Amino acid sequence: MFEPPLQRVIDELARLPGIGLKTAQRLAFHLLHVEEADAVRLGESIIELRRLVSLCGRCFNVTAEQECTICRDLRRDPAIVCVVERAQDIAVIERTGEFDGRYHVLGGALSPIEGIRPDQLRVRELVARIDDEGIKEVVAATNPTVEGDATALYLARLLKPLGVTVTRLASGLPVGGDLDYADEITLGRALAGRREL
């Protein structure tokens, strides 16, 4: 147990994802020795983050406005929506420059073990958007995990009867890599999903 003000910082930091007790202690002792202005700037940036940034009312991306920049962009195709587990995933897909539709952040993937059911994800909100926005295709870009695959399948079962095409990101080999370096399992999947040329 440290002095209460120090212990409080350690406890708060240790609650963050990926930070254990040792790292929390190291960070707290570091903060103890930084310039006061630096510490204030860090504290204020966290407060501002909460005050100024919220979730897009349409797709649940992070935004400082009512709606995110992607949803407000009139050049983007409203008929195609890419569904991701987390808001961070949007940035990854945006960097490809290959997608010009809108997004929808589910907030996770189905996982009964963790108690995550469909009603804990933003599925209802997605269904409501189908009619409102005239969505024709939903791209299920959930992670290629047991949970992400099940979630994609769930969306397909739910949305196909509404006349929506549901597609899934293909899985396969990293581009530009040698076959030598692909792990056997990825290569096996790629082989199973081979296409005629």
Add this chain to the structure above:
Amino acid sequence: MWLTWLELDGWRNYTTLSWQPDPGVNVLVGSNGAGKTSILEAIGYLSAIRSFRGTGDEGLVGVGTDRAVIRGGFAKAAGESRVEVEIPRRGRRRVLVNGKRPPRLATVAAQFPVVAFLPDDLELVKGSGSIRRGFLDDLGSRLSPGYGATVGEYEAVLRQRNALLRQDGPAVDLVALQVWDERLVAMASTLWAERVELIDRLAPVLGAAHDKVAGGTATLAVGLDPAWGDRRDVVDAVSFDTGDAAERLAGALIERRRRELEQRTTTVGPHRDEVRLALAGRPLRTEASQGEQRSVAVGLRLASYRMLAEHHGHAPILLLDDVFSELDVLRTAAVMELLPQGQVLVTTTRHDEQHVVGRSWEVVAATVS
């Protein structure tokens, strides 16, 4: 392949150990509880990232420490690989192969062939079906990373489906249940295809190994009874049809839905398969003498060794945990034929062990000298 060095830290009863075994035969001598088996278990863990004793990770961390660490070097003709595992008392374990996290754990077991003969191997024949499934899946995972990944994925889907049934029972979201059914069926038919193919490869090797051990001519048959519905059939690679298997399981899940919603667990699928072993037509589990059962148990280990040796093009590491007290002369001789081939680590309580000649190590209170 051979183990060139091993370091333990907080593993079981070892505070710390740094050891360089011989590339040939190593005999670990010590009294019960001295820590002989823990060394073999550590080598097994390093090669497959699980304990051959079936102990969960929390049971492997020594008393009074917050983490167990195993490090070791596996040498092959192509060079040495360094494998490191850190198991914290709480939280996620860390695995590094040559300093890097492997893309998947299933790639580790398929890289480092190790075969262990254990004192309770008789259970392979006598014990419950889960022990034989475990044997089969361990062998499959060591032969191909795809097999290991399939087992892992099937088990993950099964756990999710069981959690859904357990939590929601009859109140379950039907679309969600159908999704897990579909995933279960897909992974089950992949796993069945893997298991059936493996049994077809295993059968002739096991037959030959068993002939050598038992010295007899009684035909040993091995087959898979897949639990895809109420009926179980013995299948082989020729008769197995993935589409048919998927259809039968999907049908069984629908048929049993009401019952499963009440029992709140998955009652059909590869997790209920039986690996059938029969000697001259008699089921070995129930209608065989202990001697016959023991010969088949030894045969299963010998066959694993042969298959891994052939697959990798070099001898696996052989771990013999106090097995001579359990084996008679003939069976011992069959095991001994493997000794010249590669590295062997033997544990024994006897200083005058006559079956093996090799470098002798004294194990006392979790130290090796």
